[in-house]
Amino acid sequence: DAGITQSPRHKVTETGTPVTLRCHQTENHRYMYWYRQDPGHGLRLIHYSYGVKDTDKGEVSDGYSVSRSKTEDFLLTLESATSSQTSVYFCAISENEIMTYGYTFGSGTRLTVV
């Protein structure tokens, strides 16, 4: 398996609190992505990164920010968590943009906002 880990695996937090999810890779891949998976919506892109300190917004970026200070780490922050952000969050990596093998996904973080 590609070296990609997400932490924490599960988290319960209260509305209005900040939350940071971490994605760590050991593959030295340039591209990293954050998706959320919700029933009836499939996988939707939140933010992505194409290099250190190079990030951009995805389809559902409102309420989220990201940072990538090192190649191996991509952080997703919910500045003030809301119940609508209860979801399963997946990080993905890819070596390049050519879709030879697509993305490699982490195991996910299940976030519950109460």
Next chain:
Amino acid sequence: DQQVKQNSPSLSVQEGRISILNCDYTNSMFDYFLWYKKYPAEGPTFLISISSIKDKNEDGRFTVFLNKSAKHLSLHIVPSQPGDSAVYFCAASAQGGSEKLVFGKGTKLTVNP
């Protein structure tokens, strides 16, 4: 507006029979398509892909067919096995795969012994 559509939320088949999962897309710029499989509590895993220059790609029991004129692709699993029970996501990309993946909502396949 949903660019990648999987209109069947679920599919149930008998072990040994063929499973056919369908996917439609609306963006004519899409030229690279992938299927992912996802088990509960795990991340999606890449299954098979196809470029728009082809109309068929096989990998063991899995075959993907692409009909560009209809903007439709399908994944065939033959023979189906209980271990194939999972959620299957269709995904698409533009510009030879240089654009980010857009996913469908997924189809939950159940293969009954």
